[in-house]
Amino acid sequence: MTKAKTMTDSELDGAYTDLCKTMTRLGEAQSALFLARFALLSMVRIDDAKEIQSLIAEAAAIFEKTDA
Amino acid sequence: MVLNKTGFASPTCQNHPRPLHPQPKKGNLEAETLFKSGSSRGIRLTRPSFTSEKIVAEDFKPYPFTAKHYPASLQGLGSGEATRRHPVVVVGGGPVGYCTALGLANYGVPVVLLEADDSVCFGSRAICISRRSLEIIERLGAVDGFLKTGLAWTGGRSFYRDTQVLHFKMPTDENQKLPPMVNLAQYSIEQFLLDAAEKRKDLIDIRWQNRLTSIEELTDGARLTVNTPNGDYTMETDWVVAADGGRSFLRETLGLKLQGASYEGRYVIVDIWLDSQRPTERLAYFDPACNPGSTVLVHKQPDNVWRIDYQLRDGEDPDAAIQPENVLPRVRALLDMMGEKGAWNPIWIGIYKANALTLENYCHKRVFFAGDAAHLVPIFGVRGANSGIDDADNLAWKLAFVIQGLAGEKLLESYSLERVAAAHENLSYGTKSTEFMAPPSFAFELMRTAVLGLAVKHPELSSLINPRQSSPIAYTQSSLNAVGSTDFDAGPAAGHVLQECPLTLADPMGSRQIHLTDLIGPQLTALCFTEAGEAPAELIKMQETMHARGIPFGAVILTRRPGTARDMVQGWDHTGRLFSMYGAQPGTFYLVRPDGHVLGRWRSLDAAAAAAAIDAMLQL
Numbered sequence: 233m234t235k236a237k238t239m240t241d242s243e244l245d246g247a248y249t250d251l252c253k254t255m256t257r258l259g260e261a262q263s264a265l266f267l268a269r270f271a272l273l274s275m276v277r278i279d280d281a282k283e284i285q286s287l288i289a290e291a292a293a294i295f296e297k298t299d300a
Numbered sequence: 301m302v303l304n305k306t307g308f309a310s311p312t313c314q315n316h317p318r319p320l321h322p323q324p325k326k327g328n329l330e331a332e333t334l335f336k337s338g339s340s341r342g343i344r345l346t347r348p349s350f351t352s353e354k355i356v357a358e359d360f361k362p363y364p365f366t367a368k369h370y371p372a373s374l375q376g377l378g379s380g381e382a383t384r385r386h387p388v389v390v391v392g393g394g395p396v397g398y399c400t401a402l403g404l405a406n407y408g409v410p411v412v413l414l415e416a417d418d419s420v421c422f423g424s425r426a427i428c429i430s431r432r433s434l435e436i437i438e439r440l441g442a443v444d445g446f447l448k449t450g451l452a453w454t455g456g457r458s459f460y461r462d463t464q465v466l467h468f469k470m471p472t473d474e475n476q477k478l479p480p481m482v483n484l485a486q487y488s489i490e491q492f493l494l495d496a497a498e499k500r501k502d503l504i505d506i507r508w509q510n511r512l513t514s515i516e517e518l519t520d521g522a523r524l525t526v527n528t529p530n531g532d533y534t535m536e537t538d539w540v541v542a543a544d545g546g547r548s549f550l551r552e553t554l555g556l557k558l559q560g561a562s563y564e565g566r567y568v569i570v571d572i573w574l575d576s577q578r579p580t581e582r583l584a585y586f587d588p589a590c591n592p593g594s595t596v597l598v599h600k601q602p603d604n605v606w607r608i609d610y611q612l613r614d615g616e617d618p619d620a621a622i623q624p625e626n627v628l629p630r631v632r633a634l635l636d637m638m639g640e641k642g643a644w645n646p647i648w649i650g651i652y653k654a655n656a657l658t659l660e661n662y663c664h665k666r667v668f669f670a671g672d673a674a675h676l677v678p679i680f681g682v683r684g685a686n687s688g689i690d691d692a693d694n695l696a697w698k699l700a701f702v703i704q705g706l707a708g709e710k711l712l713e714s715y716s717l718e719r720v721a722a723a724h725e726n727l728s729y730g731t732k733s734t735e736f737m738a739p740p741s742f743a744f745e746l747m748r749t750a751v752l753g754l755a756v757k758h759p760e761l762s763s764l765i766n767p768r769q770s771s772p773i774a775y776t777q778s779s780l781n782a783v784g785s786t787d788f789d790a791g792p793a794a795g796h797v798l799q800e801c802p803l804t805l806a807d808p809m810g811s812r813q814i815h816l817t818d819l820i821g822p823q824l825t826a827l828c829f830t831e832a833g834e835a836p837a838e839l840i841k842m843q844e845t846m847h848a849r850g851i852p853f854g855a856v857i858l859t860r861r862p863g864t865a866r867d868m869v870q871g872w873d874h875t876g877r878l879f880s881m882y883g884a885q886p887g888t889f890y891l892v893r894p895d896g897h898v899l900g901r902w903r904s905l906d907a908a909a910a911a912a913a914i915d916a917m918l919q920l
Contacts, residue, residue, distance in 0.1 A: 241763035245732060248764055255743035294753045
């Protein structure tokens with residue numbers, strides 16, 4: 233994304249903790265669906281197919297590297 | 301066997317690792333809650349009987365420090381005690397107790413300090429002293445040993461498996477006088493403070509092997525019963541400072557409860573002696589090859605002592621985990637992974653569980669809680685001892701002012717308000733660090749794995765790995781803060797600590813280089829910015845008025861151009877950085893509290909407003 237970064241480190245930290253706590257509350261069994269929903273909502277908010285494709289590849293890279 | 305003294309023996313050392321074979325001398329309910337797992341089971345460490353030749357070389361070694369053992373102080377048993385009334389008794393001879401006593405002594409207030417044990421503490425406890433703490437300790441006259449013996453460091457590195465994912469630097473620049481952090485074992489921290497306290501024998505009466513066993517609260521003080529090896533005695537005091545550690549007897553006996561969270565994740569803490577030239581920095585290894593699934597922290601201490609903290613895996617039995625046969629192979633594997641080839645020996649093994657707890661009020665009638673007695677902060681971020689030293693610094697001047705009749709007792713309420721707020725801030729950072737270092741749920745663990753895996757390519761995520769090291773806390777909501785002028789574009793606002801800057805002190809005997817914080821002493825300090833050293837008549841009058849009232853007050857003229865010293869202390873901004881750092885013009889005026897926090901600031905000197913701010917602070 234070309235958009236300048238506006239979120240501060242502290243805001244990122246807060247968002248991260250919020251996500252962790254929400255997922256903890258929902259429980260491990262629901263976490264995959266929760267993250268899937270979060271990913272979908274992020275996709276429509278990102279609103280850029282190429283960008284989404286690149287993020288998918290990047291998120292998957294670690295598994296492909298490990299499997300290799 | 302080297303563990304001749306338990307880590308729990310000293311009452312001020314107790315928010316820290318549970319050592320092997322603890323023999324808590326004090327019955328204390330918090331102890332059972334906080335250190336539940338086996339703390340009373342008395343695991344005794346004996347020399348490990350290794351069969352492997354390889355490990356036989358790893359025999360335990362003593363700490364490179366010999367504590368002096370003090371005989372029991374028996375002066376309380378003398379007939380004079382019954383008829384004497386002490387202004388202050390500090391309970392607990394740890395870093396916080398000594399800092400409080402030294403702070404009070406700086407104002408000429410006599411202090412009795414009760415220490416249940418017969419020496420400074422033992423084992424691996426606080427090891428990192430922040431710049432802010434060093435500033436305080438310098439004002440207490442004890443910093444030389446810290447700087448001479450302590451290992452200064454400025455940053456650290458974190459690794460995920462074999463990849464470096466963070467290299468952090470703590471704020472440091474050419475303006476600083478002191479390093480952002482020094483590593484020093486707590487026994488040395490206590491020893492240097494004790495050395496300074498022993499130089500103030502005229503005011504500080506350290507009573508070794510004197511254990512507080514009961515307190516009776518009086519309307520204007522307290523009656524204390526103290527146990528010594530030769531019997532009990534009672535003493536009366538106007539004020540009590542509870543610096544008696546994580547298992548505070550006073551907190552328990554007064555029925556006060558810590559509030560907050562306890563974390564399940566446990567860390568084994570191992571001190572080793574290691575011959576290594578590796579520089580001093582904080583090293584963190586997440587999921588390292590030597591200890592898969594765990595997190596390992598490494599800190600260098602003076603005299604080749606290295607502190608290694610590693611996280612227990614889920615389901616690991618903590619009692620078994622601290623047995624040498626389980627610990628030493630992991631240490632060896634870590635050293636191999638780090639490429640450390642030098643000789644090493646284990647010194648001490650303990651276990652730690654993070655707590656994020658505080659009292660909601662540190663003032664309880666005539667008793668003030670400070671340090672671990674008041675709050676237990678997770679070790680990650682090194683805010684434990686450092687926040688306790690700040691407590692002591694905040695309390696000492698307020699208590700001294702009240703004892704000397706310079707301030708009303710209401711001033712003491714601000715101690716609790718300011719330091720409880722600081723504890724909450726410390727706890728929020730400490731909690732964040734703990735959630736990363738010892739993930740409290742599958743979600744924190746999963747997200748951490750994601751962060752560590754992405755941080756190299758996405759440095760914008762690396763702030764999540766940063767250990768959030770202790771930094772000075774501002775009392776932004778303090779009722780003592782003067783409104784002053786609000787249109788400053790730089791510099792510390794009311795409640796904040798001073799920003800450091802080099803200065804040239806003009807002295808009738810010749811000029812010398814100092815730093816701004818050197819100007820802070822046991823007094824209120826007025827910093828008046830001028831062009832070339834002309835002291836405003838208003839300021840001279842203000843100083844005279846304060847001195848006539850007996851208020852410790854020192855005015856300092858800060859000049860843009862070199863001036864000559866006249867009646868007032870004068871510092872020249874020879875770097876040209878001070879004025880802009882403080883958003884200052886000639887006429888700008890800062891009032892600074894004895895603990896180095898700004899009381900108020902004005903674009904131009906308004907002696908009436910400044911005097912009103914001082915009166916409001918003194919709460920007379």
